Amino acid sequence: MDNTNPSTSAVASRQQSERILKYITNHWLSCCVYVSARLNIADILSDGPKTIDELAEITATHRPSLYRLLRTLASDGIFEESAPGTFSITQAATALRGNVQGSLKAFVLAELGDFYNPWGQLLYSVQTGKIAFDHYHGMNLWEYYKTHPEEGLNFMKAMTDLTQVMNQAVAEKYDFSTFKTLIDIGGGNGELMFSVLKATPGLNGIVFDELYVVEQTAARIKAIPDIAGRCSVAAGNFFEQVPPGADAYMMKYILHDWHDEDALKILRACSNAMKTGSKILAIDAVIPQGNLPHGGKLMDVNMLVVTGGYERTKEEFSSLYEQAGLRFLRVVDIGLTELSIVEGEKI
Ligand SMILES: C[S@@+](CC[C@H](N)C(=O)[O-])C[C@H]1O[C@@H](n2cnc3c(N)ncnc32)[C@H](O)[C@@H]1O
Structure with missing residues (x-):
């Protein structure tokens, strides 16, 4: 007979599901990070906050879609929506800049770009x-x-x-x-x-x-x-x-x-x-x-x-x-x- 407490096993099962779900959402997030690196967002924000209109113009992208991308990254600490519709760089996003000590931008472009389809x-x-x-x-x-x-x-x-x-x-x-x-x-x-x-x-x-x-x-x-x-x-x-x-x-x-x-x-x-x-x-x-x-x-x-x-x-x-x-x-x-x-x- 299975004596496991039903509420304990439900918690364990939810934890296992969350662990697997994390792999999926991390995959999505890595795609978001790649696109932000391709668009040079961290470099663009390095000299101060920019509105989504300015960012869309500089990167020649679709403004509402770019906003959705950056809002998602900001929710994970990569960039910050420092005022409604305005984004700033964060400490975590510094490694996405091109020419700084500890930059990982080139590695992101290779691993999540050249190697993505393979x-x-x-x-x-x-x-x-x-x-x-x-x-x-x-x-x-x-x-x-x-x-x-x-x-x-x-x-x-x-x-x-x-x-x-x-x-x-x-x-x-x-x-x-x-x-x-x-x-x-x-x-x-x-x-x-x-x-x-x-x-x-x-x-x-x-x-x-x-x-x-x-x-x-x-x-x-x-x-x-x-x-x-x-x-x-x-x-x-x-x-x-x-x-x-x-x-x-x-x-x-x-x-x-x-x-x-x-x-x-x-x-x-x-x-x-x-x-x-x-x-x-x-x-x-x-x-x-x-x-x-x-x-x-x-x-x-x-x-x-x-x-x-x-x-x-x-x-x-x-x-x-x-x-x-x-x-x-x-x-x-x-x-x-x-x-x-x-x-x-x-x-
Ligand atoms: C993974 S990278 C390592 C680079 C460097 N050792 C490092 O750790 O940063 C592999 C290197 O091998 C070089 N390479 C690949 N095939 C080669 C070949 N047949 N003859 C000489 N170098 C080659 C590449 O150009 C590249 O610089």
Whole structure:
């Protein structure tokens, strides 16, 4: 016989429903946040409140619909209707501005824009094991960004903005002072390299990436006088060849983009370029066993949808290193978010 108190089970059932409903409403809200970022609302409001008429004119939108969008966001603390029909920026909306410390605007545009429709095809990925992004766009993410350079450069900015704090932690938590030369494989805008070089006097760095990326990186290097003489760029394809002879090869958010076969090609290209004892430093999530919450687990599904890569366990990293002729040494926790440094060396 079921002795459960009917009112207790009704409360439990309502709580379970509310939990599921939250997923639905969070999805709607994320769409609202994306549209406000596309319309630059936070940037427009950064120099003071604006009426809905002014906002509709500046953004060339349908006034009543824009009002409904902003009223909804204001109800969740993103913007504030500070007087009837007039909106102001809030602390929470500051991260939606473009050029501020801690900006997430570029990341919002990439994750909720470029990746939105592919996420709608998650079922396809789960049923087939194939990449939803490629299925939707007819090309892989990197081809897409090469053929859509505006979105490609936005993605680079997103990575830079998102990982500013992590870069700092990597530079502080790992001792780079024993190296003379360091290469950042797929180093993008160069921000990680800049953090490491600033923290390590005497170290020289090369940022290696696709040509259209490193052209921008080279321009950024020139603007930082204390590292300009110690940092250069190299363009190429990391599946084929990377610059030889450095003391260490780091790669952040690279291996997680690729399935094992391609990840191995990258590691082998590095291994071929390395001297005995040179270090490999993969900076990625390291997934713990069991039900423990870990930021890498949701990121792993993002990888399933977007790149076909995945986040790995310590054992999986160790096995990949071994197959590429590298010795797995240790996992260094950077004490922040889901990232760790997986250290190995050329045998
Ligand atoms: C996820 S981003 C990571 C960027 C940077 N490491 C960071 O953490 O901000 C991946 C990088 O790999 C680069 N990339 C992709 N395919 C490449 C290839 N075949 N050869 C060289 N770089 C490549 C991209 O241009 C991009 O900069």
